[in-house]
Amino acid sequence: MRLKINRVILDVFEGAEVQHALLMYLVRRRMSTKLLDQLAVYDVWGHEIDQQAPVSEHREIRIKFKDTK
Amino acid sequence: MRKIVLSALAAMMVSAASAQEHRELHILSTNDMHAAIECMPRLGFVADSLRALYPDLLILSAGDNRSGEPINDMYEIAAYPMVALMNIIGFDATTLGNHEFDSGQEGLAKLIDMSAFPALCANVHPASKWNMHVKPYQIFDCGGLSVGVIGAVALGKLGIPESHPDKCVDIKFSEPLASIQELRWLREKCDVVVLLSHLGYSTDVEFSKELPWVDIIVGGHSHTQLKGGETHNGVFITQNTNRLKRATHSTLILEDGKVVKRMAENIEIRGQKNENKVVAALVQHFSDNPAFKRVLAQVDTPFENYEELGCMMCDAFVAEGKCDVSFQNAGGVRYETHDVGGFTVSDVLRLDPFQNEAVELLLTGKELADMLLKCYENDGHSFPYVGGMKAEFTVDPATKAIKKLELLDMNGKKLNQKKTYKVMTNSYSTAICPTNRKDAGRGIGRITAELVIDYLQHQGHVSYQGVKRLTQK
Numbered sequence: 001m002r003l004k005i006n007r008v009i010l011d012v013f014e015g016a017e018v019q020h021a022l023l024m025y026l027v028r029r030r031m032s033t034k035l036l037d038q039l040a041v042y043d044v045w046g047h048e049i050d051q052q053a054p055v056s057e058h059r060e061i062r063i064k065f066k067d068t069k
Numbered sequence: 070m071r072k073i074v075l076s077a078l079a080a081m082m083v084s085a086a087s088a089q090e091h092r093e094l095h096i097l098s099t100n101d102m103h104a105a106i107e108c109m110p111r112l113g114f115v116a117d118s119l120r121a122l123y124p125d126l127l128i129l130s131a132g133d134n135r136s137g138e139p140i141n142d143m144y145e146i147a148a149y150p151m152v153a154l155m156n157i158i159g160f161d162a163t164t165l166g167n168h169e170f171d172s173g174q175e176g177l178a179k180l181i182d183m184s185a186f187p188a189l190c191a192n193v194h195p196a197s198k199w200n201m202h203v204k205p206y207q208i209f210d211c212g213g214l215s216v217g218v219i220g221a222v223a224l225g226k227l228g229i230p231e232s233h234p235d236k237c238v239d240i241k242f243s244e245p246l247a248s249i250q251e252l253r254w255l256r257e258k259c260d261v262v263v264l265l266s267h268l269g270y271s272t273d274v275e276f277s278k279e280l281p282w283v284d285i286i287v288g289g290h291s292h293t294q295l296k297g298g299e300t301h302n303g304v305f306i307t308q309n310t311n312r313l314k315r316a317t318h319s320t321l322i323l324e325d326g327k328v329v330k331r332m333a334e335n336i337e338i339r340g341q342k343n344e345n346k347v348v349a350a351l352v353q354h355f356s357d358n359p360a361f362k363r364v365l366a367q368v369d370t371p372f373e374n375y376e377e378l379g380c381m382m383c384d385a386f387v388a389e390g391k392c393d394v395s396f397q398n399a400g401g402v403r404y405e406t407h408d409v410g411g412f413t414v415s416d417v418l419r420l421d422p423f424q425n426e427a428v429e430l431l432l433t434g435k436e437l438a439d440m441l442l443k444c445y446e447n448d449g450h451s452f453p454y455v456g457g458m459k460a461e462f463t464v465d466p467a468t469k470a471i472k473k474l475e476l477l478d479m480n481g482k483k484l485n486q487k488k489t490y491k492v493m494t495n496s497y498s499t500a501i502c503p504t505n506r507k508d509a510g511r512g513i514g515r516i517t518a519e520l521v522i523d524y525l526q527h528q529g530h531v532s533y534q535g536v537k538r539l540t541q542k
Contacts, residue, residue, distance in 0.1 A: 010503070011509045016512065020497075049291065049294065050311050052292065054231060054290070
């Protein structure tokens with residue numbers, strides 16, 4: 001199953017949740033998987049989605065670091 | 070005098086008619102609760118408060134009430150705690166989410182029978198042998214307003230909801246849109262038509278073009294946080310993220326029997342004060358469930374290190390996942406020792422607490438080795454534990470990189486680099502190993518802890534003292 005995170009295309013397993021795609025993204029970008037909790041995730045319309053959302057519902061997602069203010 | 074009386078009566082009738090022209094329907098909705106039972110007391114309080122203001126409040130769930138909390142999912146009657154809690158809160162209806170099918174056909178049928186509210190799903194047609202009472206729709210009388218509620222669930226690639234295929238056998242699934250359109254006649258019969266959708270936000274938006282006769286779509290599945298609700302193609306849509314972070318209170322205003330205004334507000338649930346104490350007591354009862362102290366198997370010799378426990382988990386993946394080999398990231402084995410005696414459900418949930426899904430992959434020997442190397446690299450330079458095979462490796466002390474890796478079967482024979490093996494691991498390991506492989510894998514619709522529980526039950530006795538499958542040269 002193909003998913004786009006920001007501009008990175010990833011092949012994730014069937015049944016994956018957004019958190020699994022984010023882990024793949026972090027590993028691909030050689031970033032620590034500990035950053036997972038700091039990521040805010042949005043769909044293409046800009047709605048917040050949670051990390052347990054099914055990937056099949058989101059062919060494209062956007063991530064950014066959570067506002068810590 | 071008679072004329073005056075008649076005029077007064079006429080005036081009273083006009084006044085009564087105009088008073089009836091303005092009506093309101095209030096809906097409290099949740100979606101994708103995923104067994105967040107710790108939030109149910111707060112939801113109960115919110116439901117009570119709204120019901121005090123609006124006695125004809127309709128409480129709806131857009132599906133995926135279960136799967137996400139062992140206290141619920143591993144209860145003797147799997148997922149019964151959520152049903153009991155929804156009953157006591159006073160839910161009026163739920164649709165079936167894909168995870169409702171995780172209970173299996175008989176389990177789901179039993180849960181529906183135990184529910185004090187109907188399961189509505191227009192595109193689910195169980196074979197009669199399951200005795201599963203799923204209705205396509207139901208009409209509710211909300212203080213004189215006739216409210217038609219239709220349910221629908223999303224279908225995945227296989228034409229079934231995203232659950233284990235075995236759990237969908239002998240249930241027919243029809244295309245959601247066509248199934249909903251067959252109920253268009255509800256528009257003539259009802260003041261308000263609600264679609265209780267486990268289809269996902271983008272599908273809800275797409276379907277809104279075809280469903281101008283629906284007043285509101287109470288959505289779920291994609292865990293999309295809307296600010297109250299949104300109107301698309303004239304249809305109002307609501308949805309929240311999962312695990313009861315929020316619920317939605319929607320208000321539909323009717324004038325002359327027609328919906329003229331729709332609005333919604335999010336109500337914070339998770340982490341908020343004020344709880345329904347009866348619901349809280351019931352949650353406490355389920356949390357203290359002695360079933361979690363149930364002994365699954367006897368440990369004949371003590372587990373003395375992480376690898377012995379990791380090997381047991383991997384054997385569970387091979388046996389219960391019916392595969393050739395397996396692996397488990399080392400960081401996912403959460404304790405080191407276990408004494409002789411009973412191995413309980415709670416022990417398994419402490420050993421493997423992450424709710425990771427079991428994932429099956431078809432990999433060549435070469436692809437499997439690549440994945441194991443990646444897992445080592447991305448799991449704190451700890452080699453994963455393995456089942457159905459052994460691993461010998463050499464580590465460069467300077468870089469911690471593995472210089473050489475050999476995979477052997479249980480008889481010591483090298484695994485064939487070109488042969489395809491059926492491999493089972495967990496979703497976390499699959500995610501941290503993005504290698505160049507043909508098969509991305511697929512979740513089997515069960516969490517790995519369930520495989521371990523089944524394995525221990527099937528074994529009855531286990532002994533892993535001295536078991537060692539990883540050799541660092």
